[in-house]
Amino acid sequence: MHTRTIILCFVVLIAVPVSARAQDGDDWPSLSYLRSDYRQVAMVAHVRVREAEIVKTIGGYEDWHLVGEVLEPFKGKFRKGQTVEYYHGAEKGIRREIFLGEKIVFLFRNYVREEKRWVLAVLENSTLPYTEDRVRKLRKIQRSTRKNPNK
16 A cells, blocks of 8 residues: 555656646647637737736736737737737746736726726736747637638
8 A cells, every 4th residue: 555655656756847848838729729729819919028017916916917919910900010019927036037028918898996996817827938830829719719710
């Protein structure tokens, strides 16, 4: 029994880093995973984030205000070159540099009662670094959702 426990722990210790690396791979996430996130939000775009600042801290979390440029829109009323501002909640202590650069973002509209206005916010755990594979999959999803796929 003791040997089985040791073997099980060994397998788990090896599997965890492998699964974490799989999520960082160029072919992750799958088309179905991206399609699920795509359906949940109002807007999806490839953006270059140039500004990131913490605007609020609540307990162990921080609310970041991000500003960037749309490089390629996939869903919603974005235009290439348009400036986009949105909010991203994250655990406290994440470095600013993590939010900067080219990202693929999945955004929904969120009403902020205190400010009495609508803002864009990221779908939790959906922001991804840019890769050709991810963009190729999003273009495929975008084409499949058009009313006339021949356009």
